[in-house]
Amino acid sequence: MKRTLGTCYYPEHWSTELWAKDAERMVEAGLTWVRIGEFAWSRLEPTPGDLHLEWLDQAIEVLGQAGLKVVLGTPTATPPRWMIDKYPDMLAHDAEGRARKFGSRRHYCFSHAGYRRECARIVEILARRYGKNPHVAAWQTDNEYGCHDTTISYSEAARRAFQEWCQARYGDIAALNAAWGNIFWSMDYNDFAQIELPNLTVTEPNPAHVLAFRRFSSDQVVSFNRLQAEIIRAHSAAPTAHNYMGRITDFDHFKVGDDLEIASWDSYPMGFLEDRVGAEPAHQKAYARQGDPDFQALHHDLYRAVGRGRWWVMEQQPGPVNWAPYNPAPLPGMVRLWSWEAFAHGAEAVCYFRWRQAPMAQEQLHAGLLRPDSVDAQAMDEVRAVRDEIAQAPDVAPHQARVALIFDYDADAAWAVQPHGAGLSYFGLVFDVYKALRAMGQSIDILRPETRDFSGYDLIHAPGLMHMDAALKAALIAAQGHVVFGPRSGARDADMTIPVPLPPAIAGLDVTVDRLESLRPDSPIALEGGGAFTGYRELLQGGADVVLRTADGEPAVMRSGQLSYVAGWADVAGWRAILTPLCQEAGLTVLDLPGGLRLRDTASERFWFNYGAAPINYEGRQFAPASVLRETRKD
Ligand code: GAL
Numbered sequence: 001m002k003r004t005l006g007t008c009y010y011p012e013h014w015s016t017e018l019w020a021k022d023a024e025r026m027v028e029a030g031l032t033w034v035r036i037g038e039f040a041w042s043r044l045e046p047t048p049g050d051l052h053l054e055w056l057d058q059a060i061e062v063l064g065q066a067g068l069k070v071v072l073g074t075p076t077a078t079p080p081r082w083m084i085d086k087y088p089d090m091l092a093h094d095a096e097g098r099a100r101k102f103g104s105r106r107h108y109c110f111s112h113a114g115y116r117r118e119c120a121r122i123v124e125i126l127a128r129r130y131g132k133n134p135h136v137a138a139w140q141t142d143n144e145y146g147c148h149d150t151t152i153s154y155s156e157a158a159r160r161a162f163q164e165w166c167q168a169r170y171g172d173i174a175a176l177n178a179a180w181g182n183i184f185w186s187m188d189y190n191d192f193a194q195i196e197l198p199n200l201t202v203t204e205p206n207p208a209h210v211l212a213f214r215r216f217s218s219d220q221v222v223s224f225n226r227l228q229a230e231i232i233r234a235h236s237a238a239p240t241a242h243n244y245m246g247r248i249t250d251f252d253h254f255k256v257g258d259d260l261e262i263a264s265w266d267s268y269p270m271g272f273l274e275d276r277v278g279a280e281p282a283h284q285k286a287y288a289r290q291g292d293p294d295f296q297a298l299h300h301d302l303y304r305a306v307g308r309g310r311w312w313v314m315e316q317q318p319g320p321v322n323w324a325p326y327n328p329a330p331l332p333g334m335v336r337l338w339s340w341e342a343f344a345h346g347a348e349a350v351c352y353f354r355w356r357q358a359p360m361a362q363e364q365l366h367a368g369l370l371r372p373d374s375v376d377a378q379a380m381d382e383v384r385a386v387r388d389e390i391a392q393a394p395d396v397a398p399h400q401a402r403v404a405l406i407f408d409y410d411a412d413a414a415w416a417v418q419p420h421g422a423g424l425s426y427f428g429l430v431f432d433v434y435k436a437l438r439a440m441g442q443s444i445d446i447l448r449p450e451t452r453d454f455s456g457y458d459l460i461h462a463p464g465l466m467h468m469d470a471a472l473k474a475a476l477i478a479a480q481g482h483v484v485f486g487p488r489s490g491a492r493d494a495d496m497t498i499p500v501p502l503p504p505a506i507a508g509l510d511v512t513v514d515r516l517e518s519l520r521p522d523s524p525i526a527l528e529g530g531g532a533f534t535g536y537r538e539l540l541q542g543g544a545d546v547v548l549r550t551a552d553g554e555p556a557v558m559r560s561g562q563l564s565y566v567a568g569w570a571d572v573a574g575w576r577a578i579l580t581p582l583c584q585e586a587g588l589t590v591l592d593l594p595g596g597l598r599l600r601d602t603a604s605e606r607f608w609f610n611y612g613a614a615p616i617n618y619e620g621r622q623f624a625p626a627s628v629l630r631e632t633r634k635d
Contacts, residue, residue, distance in 0.1 A: 030390070
């Protein structure tokens with residue numbers, strides 16, 4: 001399969017006369033895919049029931065006749081204004097209890113039954129009309145679930161749905177009271193109908209209550225998406241995707257992905273740099289025109305897992321965006337680098353957002369592949385270069401990595417509910433491990449927590465899994481490769497209670513967390529091998545071997561055979577010190593990649609990426625700034 005390119009297009013924004021010329025130019029630029037429709041509801045149905053689909057018929061026909069394949073988006077991220085008149089209570093509510101207003105997008109509550117019916121209706125109309133259209137080769141549900149902080153809603157519809165969810169999960173109210181520990185502070189309920197949402201409490205709400213509400217909110221996204229996916233599948237054989245976002249972790253993407261054929265995500269490397277990567281100002285400055293060297297790769301690996309191997313970049317930044325604190329232009333070469341990095345990680349397609357820069361409304365300052373006057377914009381030459389390279393080069397071969405990292409959205413929720421120290425997050429912990437492994441030259445597969453077969457992996461890293469069910473524990477204990485647990489592994493039961501025997505309670509690994517503490521950012525605890533525990537550490541007891549200590553003499557890593565436990569949140573240097581001997585023992589070559597140099601192995605090739613703004617000379621190879629090097633693997 002050849003890798004493909006595409007773009008996001010809004011025919012409803014432009015006069016009909018432009019469409020054919022646009023399509024022709026897309027084909028010339030080497031694009032295969034054109035995604036349309038995902039925000040067009042008010043044009044498809046200007047007033048309730050008054051459908052205007054002829055323009056969409058025509059757009060699909062014009063694009064398809066030019067040789068493009070259409071990805072048709074369902075328009076449910078932008079309910080039109082009349083919908084709010086019909087259902088004033090469909091708006092999501094923020095934690096202060098205020099309705100979020102009409103006037104941008106994503107202004108709906110996932111729990112509102114009336115809005116769900118409207119979504120099912122419009123999706124059914126589109127799926128029936130275009131399900132067998134030869135030009136509609138893929139679908140997209142909605143747009144970026146969770147973006148703009150929209151997973152969680154404190155509306156009345158959410159409250160009622162949450163009560164039903166609790167009843168289904170716990171059966172009777174006494175069981176819920178016991179599971180949540182509601183005797184503490186006399187929080188016992190007599191009836192499910194009394195259960196409130198966990199906002200506006202006088203002080204901190206019960207963490208079990210908050211975690212349950214987060215799980216419920218995640219399940220609402222899953223069922224909202226499933227509703228659409230099932231309707232599309234009933235009428236169309238074309239695959240369906242959703243376009244996920246960077247560092248949005250408040251719903252379980254694996255569960256949404258189970259109902260879709262393809263995962264995709266929207267990659268804005270420079271947009272994400274300042275507020276999602278979580279890096280120091282000097283790092284942000286160094287990568288201001290490139291994006292963080294590891295952030296995209298982590299998401300590529302994550303969404304490959306969400307898509308069970310089938311995944312795309314649905315939106316790729318082609319120039320400055322409009323929404324980050326600062327919006328510089330990318331270094332020449334970065335659009336090509338980002339595209340090839342996605343392909344090296346297995347993306348089937350990379351689509352650029354957007355075709356032509358919009359002269360109106362919120363995203364006037366967002367670059368496209370064309371300027372508002374239709375002249376080629378900065379990225380076009382690089383897109384053509386990628387087009388030519390795809391045509392000439394061999395295809396990227398799929399590959400199972402030897403290092404695995406487990407990512408668990410439920411653990412992310414548990415850390416968010418109870419971080420124990422300011423700034424501590426599960427995503428941040430996993431990202432630090434990932435960064436360390438990448439700088440050590442490793443290619444990584446991300447696995448979901450339901451994984452039971454770890455064959456082929458020499459090193460399996462499972463940091464921060466606050467709750468681990470017995471089946472996951474057993475599968476990890478039985479794995480052939482070395483398994484690294486901790487910190488906080490198995491720290492809570494399924495309902496956010498400290499289990500006894502005390503954590504981590506891993507059979508075959510004689511380690512018990514005796515005490516724990518969170519640390520001020522200015523008070524790290526040094527590790528003997530280099531690096532430090534930052535933010536959080538545990539004090540361990542037990543008979544397992546102590547293989548690394550903190551400078552204050554406490555166990556930092558304990559080990560029995562193929563199982564290790566790490567007693568804290570190490571910084572990148574600390575993870576390097578901890579993981580290097582384990583990688584070497586497993587026969588993995590450990591590198592020390594300089595600056596922004598990163599690599600990704602496929603079955604037959606090694607791709608090198610220099611995210612740096614300066615040339616790098618490494619092991620006899622010269623890497624220009626913002627460049628890609630593709631070579632046959634020698635090992
Ligand atoms: C994405 C979104 C697009 C557009 C883009 C701008 O998050 O899906 O519709 O808003 O950002 O960067």
